[in-house]
Every structure is written in C-alpha cells, then in structure tokens.
C-alpha cells in the first residue's frame with residue numbers, strides 16, 4: 001500500500017469558556033474539544049496540532065448599521081478584552097490538562113488582534129521590531145504558563161508581511177503555515193493561490209523565506225475523501241485544517257468543531273486507512289523531514 005502522511009490541525013485554541021463569548025477550548029472535554037478527543041479514541045495514533053493564542057484579546061465586533069455608524073464616527077468597531085482574561089499563565093490548571101492530552105501546540109499570534117481591519121490579522125502592518133517583540137512575548141507567556149509547545153507559527157487571520165517572516169526566521173521557528181488552499185484542484189504540481197510568493201506547493205512543504213511552510217490542503221468540512229485520495233495519489237502530505245470554535249459573537253467559522261466536522265473526518269479517514277498506509281505525524285515531524293529534503 002502506498003504511504004501517505006496525515007496531520008490534523010486547528011486554529012484559535014485559548015482558555016475561553018462558554019461563560020464568555022464562546023468555548024475556545026476552555027470547556028475542555030465538556031466542550032468542543034470532545035470531538036477531537038472522540039477522534040483520538042477512534043484513531044489512537046492520530047496526531048493533532050493546535051495553534052494557540054497566548055493572550056487572546058479579540059472580541060466580537062459590531063455589525064450592520066452599528067458597525068458603519070461607529071466607523072463613520074471614527075469609533076472603535078470592535079470590542080477588546082482589555083484585562084487579559086485569557087493570558088495562558090492565568091490558566092495553569094487548564095494548561096496542565098492540555099499538556100496531558102499530548103496534542104502538538106504551536107503559536108497563533110500574541111493577541112489575534114489589531115486595531116485596523118481586518119481585526120483578526122494581527123501582524124499585517126507591524127514593523128520588524130514590533131514582530132520580534134510580539135513573538136518573544138508570546139513565547140514568554142507560553143513558558144510562564146508551562147505549556148509544552150513547538151516553534152511553529154500560523155499568522156492570525158492570514159495576515160503576514162516580510163517583517164514577520166524575517167522575525168520568525170531570526171527567532172529560529174521550525175515551521176510556519178501561511179497558506180491554506182482547499183479549493184485549487186489537486187494536480188501533480190499544484191501551487192497554493194494568493195500567498196504573494198512564487199512556487200508555494202499545495203501538496204508538500206516548501207521553503208518560504210528559508211522557513212518550512214506546511215500548506216493546509218484539506219478542509220474538515222468543505223472537503224471529502226476524494227481530495228484526500230488525490231493528495232495521496234500525488235505523493236502529497238495531507239494537512240487537514242479547521243477551527244476550534246464555529247461561532248464567536250458575530251464571527252462564524254464553517255469549519256469549527258462540531259458533530260458534522262467529526263463525522264466528516266471520521267468517514268474520510270476510515271476510507272483513507274482502507275486504501276493507504278497512513279502515517280499520522282506532527283507538524284514538527286513533517287518540518288524536520290522536509291528540512292533535510294529541501295536542503296539537499
């Protein structure tokens with residue numbers, strides 16, 4: 001049987017519970033994370049990666065007429081958690097629980113927030129010094145919280161610039177995820193659309209600014225087994241992506257954790273296991289392997 005690497009990953013993990021805006025992992029096994037725990041039960045070797053935000057500040061914004069009125073009046077169009085309720089080092093019990101689950105945890109910004117639109121794209125307009133400061137602060141909070149993590153980074157809201165990429169390189173990050181493309185048809189030399197970089201492979205990791213970029217190429221709700229098969233047939237790495245929450249105030253992620261997402265992953269994975277020699281891997285494993293390959 002043909003071999004294929006598989007990783008499942010989710011964005012926006014932080015200790016917020018359903019007593020706030022939305023359960024973002026804070027409700028542990030009683031909340032949305034029960035769906036990944038169920039998957040772990042069924043596929044014990046499955047490797048799951050979470051991109052966690054160390055000090056989540058982004059809060060649901062205003063919408064409709066209120067949004068435009070506030071914009072016109074030059075008022076803030078988004079609310080922000082000012083008192084840092086979700087700073088990881090304030091949630092040591094949650095971190096302890098999380099460490100026990102043996103997920104791979106990588107970094108997803110510091111606040112997941114910027115003042116300008118789009119507000120989730122924290123890093124879009126930061127200079128080099130600001131990027132370095134935020135990344136170092138993010139690392140410091142993770143360490144203070146005693147959260148086990150790896151040096152991988154996915155920019156919040158897909159907002160990145162060269163300052164961010166240079167900062168990640170200078171701080172020795174092992175991998176990044178700057179490209180999600182779950183629409184472009186899978187072909188032998190398929191490239192990711194709209195990264196601003198040339199030749200970013202949709203099938204396997206490639207070097208972007210000398211960093212290993214792991215492309216997300218399979219969506220946990222929009223795609224089905226067929227796309228997995230196409231990736232496997234073209235010797236690609238299946239990087240299945242979703243979000244922790246579906247609804248966050250006025251924001252909606254179609255691929256947030258729920259029963260439908262769970263069923264889709266379960267069904268597709270079972271078919272994949274019937275037809276391929278599936279190797280469940282972490283992003284760190286993929287990065288290490290491709291670093292050697294690409295440096296040759």
Ligand SMILES: [Zn+2]
Nearest residue numbers: 011012156157
């Ligand atoms: Zn995010």
